[in-house]
Amino acid sequence: MKSLFKSTIIGAAAVVLMAGTASAGDLVINFDDPNPAPKAGFEAAVEAFKKANPDINVTVNINDREAHKTAIRNFLSADAPDVTSWYPGNRMGPFVDAGQFEDISELWASDANLSTSFEAIKPTMTRDGKQWGVPYSYYQWGIYYRKDIFEKNNVSEPKTWDELLTACDSLKEAGVTPFTIGTKFLWTAAGVFDYLNLRTNGYDVHNDLTAGKVKYTDPRIKETFANWQTMLERCSFVDNHATMSWQDAVAPFAKGEAAMYVMGNFAVAAFKDAGLTDDQIDYFQFPEITPGLARAEEAPADAFFIPANAKNKEDAKKFLSFIAQPEVQAEWNKTIGQLPPNSKSAIADDKFIQKGFEAVSTASGLAQFFDRDAPAEMAKVGMEGFQEFMVKPDRLDAILERLDKTQERVYK
Amino acid sequence: MSSVESLDDASVVTAVDNRSWYKKNRLAIAPWLFLTPAILFFLVYVILPIFQSIWISFHDWDGLGEATWVGLANYVELLDDDRFYTSLWNNLLWLFLFLLAVPAGLFIALFLNQTVFGMRLYKSLFFFPFVISQVVVGLIFTWFYNPNFGIIAEIWNWFGASPPSILGDERYVTYGIIVAGLWPQIAYCMILYLTGLNNVSPDQVEAGRLDGAKGLKMLWYVILPQLWPATFLAIVVTVIGALRSFDMIAIMTQGGPYGSSNVLSYFMYEQALSEYGFRMGYGSAIAVVLFLIMLVFISYFLWSMYQEEKGGH
Structure with a gap:
């Protein structure tokens, strides 16, 4: 005491x-x-x-x-x-x-x-x-993939858009869902959108879009969504992604039900926690879509x-x-x-x-990333639109018009 | 009683008129003295913020810098916002479906109001969901609904069907969350009815029985009228609970997928306070609308309580 x-x-x-x-x-x-x-x-x-x-x-x-x-x-x-x-x-x-x-x-x-x-x-x-x-x-961001599954199905790292789509075809034939994703918290979908947009239209269009200088109904952005539509059809994503967080979405990847994941490098730790080893996982850059376009990355x-x-x-x-x-x-x-x-x-x-x-x-x-380059309000509405598009691709026109409306208000 | 008091007062006044003002009015002042702290807190934490919200809703403000006056612009925008109508519609769904908790609670209370061995244990088990935090209830139901490993998925798979993604499908998501919210709410209504049933007068039940009432008739004409105070309370609590439903949505879907399970309270939070929300004015406008909706119910409840008091129960 x-x-x-x-x-x-x-x-x-x-x-x-x-x-x-x-x-x-x-x-x-x-x-x-x-x-x-x-x-x-x-x-x-x-x-x-x-x-x-x-x-x-x-x-x-x-x-x-x-x-x-x-x-x-x-x-x-x-x-x-x-x-x-x-x-x-x-x-x-x-x-x-x-x-x-x-x-x-x-x-x-x-x-x-x-x-x-x-x-x-x-x-x-x-x-x-x-x-x-x-x-x-x-x-860095990019595509993390299951090397062992790729090798088993004779798929090599795709360098171009066509190679990616062909790889998806072979994976689907083997009963593997090409991509996993969890969009419950929205931003993961923005990662996919950003890469498709960077590869379809390049860095300047990304910046102009997030700075409010390009409309979402612009033909170039529509082109990005058309590529996304192709990706949804040929490189399908796991079902029910709207209810999963990015960590939840690691499960199908670890179990071998899905082979690729568009993600940031912080996910590697989560892959290893889920029991995957360095031999099973690898990384490649998001493949080229528009040939000859200067390559930009999310970082x-x-x-x-x-x-x-x-x-x-x-x-x-x-x-x-x-x-x-x-x-x-x-x-x-x-x-x-x-x-x-x-x-x-x-x-x-x-x-x-x-x-x-x-x-x-x-x-x-x-x-930087869609939700860091665009103002908060635009980011939120935009990412909700991306998620909706992934679930209901046929609503694209309505979604883009809604994004335009928000854009008009946010960047006045 | 009151006549005696006034008589008493009058005689005192004529007898000793030179007492201090306080002493003379002691009876009238005392209750106000006791009420002062409560009134003060109520003013500062409830009444004042209401007017502040209304004031902010006329501004464009990010919560950090200068607020600029925009008049009714926030409300005009609200009327043109699809997400607002989605939230409003979901609020209505919540309101109507949540009221199912009242009859369901009554049913369970009647069922539990028997003298069987171990009934106390059953009662506490039925009350259990109300004790668990809403956050935990939300999490548990999220797992139930999980199409990969949830119990719903197991049942569907057992029948050989592919399970629905309840929280990922805009058609089911709100119903899914309401069911999760109903679970503790039913328990709450049940406990209100259980206490109410204790106060049902046995004489009247006996008299009703002599007159040949039984089963549903007995329930409808003899028991339920006596349960009116419990029913009233259950409805009030449920309606308010439905209008301020927030935690379930925050835990289970965050308003998703793409905003389809939003309600006004969560929409308000999302616009004003969440990670992407820097719109205090717009959020306040939503809060004001929600307040007006609640005001309708609250004034009705207050009015009917006032009527009852006047009726001299």
Whole structure:
């Protein structure tokens, strides 16, 4: 009892002392992924930062991803941390426009590492000609497939649209559903749409569409949907995908009932958890549709931002420039199985990472993702439309008209 | 009683007129004093937000920046929004089908109102679904309905048919969720009726029996009238429950597939507060419409309660 009392006193004294020095270097960081690997990667980076800056007292809050998406609106204005994770592209738009994020163009210009090693990704961190955050990781999308099933049915990696369709025919003959997908949370369908659109019309049309400059009833977009229709007919997707999450959709893939999955690289961990080995799964880039079109890829990035209401912006900037360093990014992304945005970072010795890096670094353009490039409202209605189209393809015209109506309102 | 009080008051007033104002009006003030905290909270957390919502619904606001006045634009857009009509229609479906919980609860209560060994256990088992959180009920039914491994799929497969995807098909999805919502709601109505049945006067049942009433006639003319307070409460709770159905939808479908199982409350959340929702004004407009619908029912309920009080029960 006495010792408890004593330690309480000491604790209280320590708190007082810390409060006294708080202004010197208290750094609060909000992070949004409590899953084992991302958490470990983040915490290791924070540890390294603490070691390099022993005078800064770092506090870390790790929240669930979905909860973070809702909470950020409150904490940015009410009780802002000094650094928070968020997404670039249009997803940062509302906060940038509302003046909730700090402009860090100065840091991008003065930091030698930031100004030279991040050229490829800089545009997605830019809005109104200024930079607002620092990316720590990104990952490729593409088609993950069951190598063993492909080999058993004498199917090789398709390079063109026709080869993909032929591959689907052989898989179906063998009783395997070509694609698995779970569209309950909508965004997975946007991945398929984005790739079909990037391969049919290219990067500029993707950007114009998500920026509201091209209508959904445009003949080029209709062409994309026509290809999707072909894909639905010849490369059918698993039944009941509207009730499945992306994790649920891993089950038919693991059981060998479906052979391909249009997904981001984070899914590899889920495949392995479901019992698949490196020998059974592999990756190829989404095949070419319009011959000769410059190849663009989906490569969403995750980043850190400084809230405008942060108390300790000096140290926050130190943290951002620290996590931009090539060694830190290399280590971090090795842990989480993703790609470092810093072009001077080493990448992990893993076939998916290697292939993904190859796909992304040779691409002519990098798209973030439909729901990050388009404004939130448009994204929601658009992705609902994609899901509806996958279930009821004959409603295409009505869906496209509805999307046009929303587009007109959102981008006024 | 009241005449005695006034007489008493009058005599006091004439006798001692120089008491303090508070002492003179103590009887009138005391209840208000006790009510003040509740009224204060009710004003701040219920009444004020209603007016705030109405105010916000005239604006275009993303919840972060400046709000701009748009007048009735949100309401005009609402009238032109297919998703609004889908939600409204689903709300009506919820309202009508959810009321099935009342007769179903009555039926189970009558069935359970017997003296058999272990009846307490059966009663608690029937009440069980109401104890479980709605989230858990939603999850369990999602698994039931799963066309790959759910119980529904097993039954269908047993007959050699291919199972329907209840939550993935726009034609069935709302009914599927309502059935899931009915399960705990029936249990709730049942418990209301069980307590009501305890208060049914045995004399009247006896008298009815002497006059030759039995079976359905006994139920309709003797038992049910005495159960009116329980029925009234069950209807009120069920109607309100149907209108604010939210958790089941959030857990089971998130309004999907492509918005076909949306109801007004979830639609409002989706527009204003969800991952893709930055439209506080539009969300508030939906909230106002939902409030007006509820107002119809609530004012009816309040009115009929007032009438009953006046009738001197």
